[in-house]
Amino acid sequence: MSINTEIPVRVAKITPVAEKIRRFRLERLDGQPMPYFSAGAHVVVSMHDGDILRRNPYSLMSAPYDSSAYEISVLAVENSRGGSAFMHRISEGDELRVSQPVNLFPADHRGRKHILIAGGIGITPFLAMMAQFSRDNVAFELHYAMRSRTHGAYWQDLLQQYGPQRVKTYFDAEGDRIPLNAILDNQPLGTHLYVCGPAGMIDGVLLAGLEAGWPRENLHSERFLAPPPGQPFKIWLEQSRLSITVGEHQSILEAIEAAGVDAPYMCRGGACGQCETTVLSCDGEIEHNDIYLSDEEKAERRKIMICVSRFKGQQLALQL
Numbered sequence: 001m002s003i004n005t006e007i008p009v010r011v012a013k014i015t016p017v018a019e020k021i022r023r024f025r026l027e028r029l030d031g032q033p034m035p036y037f038s039a040g041a042h043v044v045v046s047m048h049d050g051d052i053l054r055r056n057p058y059s060l061m062s063a064p065y066d067s068s069a070y071e072i073s074v075l076a077v078e079n080s081r082g083g084s085a086f087m088h089r090i091s092e093g094d095e096l097r098v099s100q101p102v103n104l105f106p107a108d109h110r111g112r113k114h115i116l117i118a119g120g121i122g123i124t125p126f127l128a129m130m131a132q133f134s135r136d137n138v139a140f141e142l143h144y145a146m147r148s149r150t151h152g153a154y155w156q157d158l159l160q161q162y163g164p165q166r167v168k169t170y171f172d173a174e175g176d177r178i179p180l181n182a183i184l185d186n187q188p189l190g191t192h193l194y195v196c197g198p199a200g201m202i203d204g205v206l207l208a209g210l211e212a213g214w215p216r217e218n219l220h221s222e223r224f225l226a227p228p229p230g231q232p233f234k235i236w237l238e239q240s241r242l243s244i245t246v247g248e249h250q251s252i253l254e255a256i257e258a259a260g261v262d263a264p265y266m267c268r269g270g271a272c273g274q275c276e277t278t279v280l281s282c283d284g285e286i287e288h289n290d291i292y293l294s295d296e297e298k299a300e301r302r303k304i305m306i307c308v309s310r311f312k313g314q315q316l317a318l319q320l
């Protein structure tokens with residue numbers, strides 16, 4: 001992605017939808033329609049927060065066939081690196097930039113039925129998927145786990161819109177649990193399963209699916225990892241001939257962008273592989289925080305995903 005393809009937008013509407021969750025309606029400044037997207041897609045929102053440029057990915061939750069605006073929902077996370085806190089400070093009328101939509105979590109249209117399993121704010125890509133499935137008359141059901149009735153977003157609307165046969169809700173505060181094994185055991189051949197939510201939930205659902213004999217290609221997940229904080233460190237960019245310090249709450253990618261160097265990215269969350277960068281030399285330990293590289297690749301120390309990984313040591317030189 002590049003800043004040249006970003007779309008300037010205005011925050012047309014902000015709606016509080018649950019405890020710590022706000023929905024944003026983003027309309028183009030030039031009045032043109034938004035690019036169409038496929039359900040499951042996300043955009044990266046660029047936020048100018050004083051001198052700092054923040055870029056966070058958010059799933060598109062509006063209907064894919066509605067090009068009048070994009071809608072996203074943002075949870076105010078504790079220990080925010082700044083992005084979600086920024087989104088909870090802004091007002092209607094403020095201007096932002098969004099990337100072109102990218103889909104790393106598409107529905108498999110060969111599926112005879114689709115099971116959607118959401119945890120918390122992981123509901124957002126499923127809102128777009130359900131709109132599309134419903135319009136296409138495709139069989140689906142949603143299993144949606146939330147902390148409590150006040151923490152959960154959209155569940156009343158979804159129950160009303162799609163009915164209790166297709167929408168099942170589970171509240172941690174009331175001791176509910178998603179009956180995963182029963183769900184996995186009772187599906188027609190050709191069913192696809194999608195999970196989005198906290199990492200532990202995703203891992204548990206995928207493992208349970210495999211143990212129940214589901215084909216790996218019928219199990220889909222989406223997770224974006226936030227770049228973890230850590231001690232500041234220096235890197236050397238060989239092609240740019242630049243030495244850069246990566247701050248405590250910065251990713252390598254963010255430090256590079258702040259220095260005016262363009263680097264490719266899509267998810268900014270360690271999942272897509274787009275920001276893979278060649279390591280030219282490494283005197284120290286790379287902290288591989290991504291879920292893209294294999295264990296063997298991580299051990300070789302020849303590649304690094306600069307959106308989430310960090311470094312501890314004397315010297316790290318990158319081909320950038």
Ligand code: FES
Binds near residue numbers: 268271273274276306
């Ligand atoms: S941008 Fe997707 S893994 Fe880094």
